[in-house]
Amino acid sequence: MNIGQASRASGISAKMIRYYEAIGLIPKATRSYSGYRHYDERDIHVLLFINRARAAGFSIAHIKKLLLLWQDRRRPARKVKQLATSHLKELREKISELQSIAETLSQLIAHCRGDDRPDCPILDTLSDKDATQEFAETSKPNRLHSSVRQSSSKQCVKTK
Amino acid sequence: MNIGQASRASGISAKMIRYYEAIGLIPKATRSYSGYRHYDERDIHVLLFINRARAAGFSIAHIKKLLLLWQDRRRPARKVKQLATSHLKELREKISELQSIAETLSQLIAHCRGDDRPDCPILDTLSDKDATQEFAETSKPNRLHSSVRQSSSKQCVKTK
DNA sequence: TTAAACCTTCCAATAATTGGAAGGTCAAGT
DNA sequence: ACTTGACCTTCCAATTATTGGAAGGTTTAA
Numbered sequence: 050m051n052i053g054q055a056s057r058a059s060g061i062s063a064k065m066i067r068y069y070e071a072i073g074l075i076p077k078a079t080r081s082y083s084g085y086r087h088y089d090e091r092d093i094h095v096l097l098f099i100n101r102a103r104a105a106g107f108s109i110a111h112i113k114k115l116l117l118l119w120q121d122r123r124r125p126a127r128k129v130k131q132l133a134t135s136h137l138k139e140l141r142e143k144i145s146e147l148q149s150i151a152e153t154l155s156q157l158i159a160h161c162r163g164d165d166r167p168d169c170p171i172l173d174t175l176s177d178k179d180a181t182q183e184f185a186e187t188s189k190p191n192r193l194h195s196s197v198r199q200s201s202s203k204q205c206v207k208t209k
Numbered sequence: 210m211n212i213g214q215a216s217r218a219s220g221i222s223a224k225m226i227r228y229y230e231a232i233g234l235i236p237k238a239t240r241s242y243s244g245y246r247h248y249d250e251r252d253i254h255v256l257l258f259i260n261r262a263r264a265a266g267f268s269i270a271h272i273k274k275l276l277l278l279w280q281d282r283r284r285p286a287r288k289v290k291q292l293a294t295s296h297l298k299e300l301r302e303k304i305s306e307l308q309s310i311a312e313t314l315s316q317l318i319a320h321c322r323g324d325d326r327p328d329c330p331i332l333d334t335l336s337d338k339d340a341t342q343e344f345a346e347t348s349k350p351n352r353l354h355s356s357v358r359q360s361s362s363k364q365c366v367k368t369k
Numbered sequence: 370t371t372a373a374a375c376c377t378t379c380c381a382a383t384a385a386t387t388g389g390a391a392g393g394t395c396a397a398g399t
Numbered sequence: 400a401c402t403t404g405a406c407c408t409t410c411c412a413a414t415t416a417t418t419g420g421a422a423g424g425t426t427t428a429a
Contacts, residue, residue: 053406063407064387083394085407094336101335106310109385119332129331130323133314140311144304150266151300154293163290171289172279175261176254213375223376224418243425245376269416 052078055088059096066096074099074113106140212238215248219256226256234259234273266300 056063067086069075075095078086088096098119102112114132118124160170216223227246229235235255238246248256258279262272274292278284320330 051407062386065385067409068386081394081407083407085394098336103385104310105314105335106307115332115335119336122327124327124329124332125325126321126327126329126331127323127325129329130318130321133318133321133331137311137314137318140307140314144307144311147266147300147304147307150264151297151304154265154297154300158290158293158297161286161290161293163287165285165287167282167284167286169284169286169289171286171293172275172284175265175275176258176279211376222417225416227378228417241376241425243376245425263416 050088050093052086052088055086055093055096058093060100061096069099069109072109074109074116107136111136210248210253212246212248215246215253215256218253220260221256229259229269232269234269234276267296271296 050058052063052066055061056066059066061069066075070077070086075092078088078092081087095116098116099112102115107115111132115129118129118132157171157174162168210218212223212226215221216226219226221229226235230237230246235252238248238252241247255276258276259272262275267275271292275289278289278292317331317334322328
């Protein structure tokens, strides 16, 4: 099985499969005589696992841990649950953050007539110190390199 | 006003102020005799606008448009409302996407005893094709370079 | 005069993914 | 046998927003 077929079978782009290999998320693929990567059923199984974990919003770092646990015959379910729980917590935090932003924005929009006149409460709020208290309150400090993935994966299998 | 004071006054790090200048989001600052950037009240006003728009989850690209509208004395409120509305739509989509991921994960967690035995429905679901139908369904295709910002800004004013 | 606290530019890293160039390989059709 | 197209390879760069650091110049206060 070449990388293209593995890509179609797993839903992960060939580019990303190579990338996952480069960063050590998956072992180095065996190579054909002429250097083509070769994948078997078990490799696909792993790639599918990765794709589903990605779809569940896990970061690569988290998936790395999950893979180790998955491959450990004697793994304690406790550890997996811990990982998933802390991930869920992050997810929920991000959700409520986005929600409060959305609510504020929604209110601003509701108060804007949206006609051809320059009068606009949205811009007014963004430019007026006092009127924007809400933003400072609703948006909590948040780290850039959160392990909550920005978006779930596209299941990009070209069903040719 | 030097860049450090502008940073404290606006809540945007000096690094980012230079970056915003480099990408053309803000005009090039005037420089002192020895090359130090200099900011006045109006500059701070713009930076504050940017910081609030960032806190509202707008991407730099969106903020660029907002700034143009803001500075246009004859802007139609309609355009601003359109921009804000499409941004809100993206926000809501991201929220519901994250919510369905969170729900799925939450169910998996609920079914995991989380003891010292290796039996774990979380890993089982991630590794079993059929059991994971839900992931494929709940996670909609989604572009990486969405204009919904990953997280709102930290209001990082050192209140010295 | 010297030290601390600024400022400058430039370069690199982050996370995950995509794009493209330049070139090698394989299978099918002519 | 030869060409064509669809593969594959590696490497390098871009994306977004932000931070970190190095190496060096400036200002201010002691």
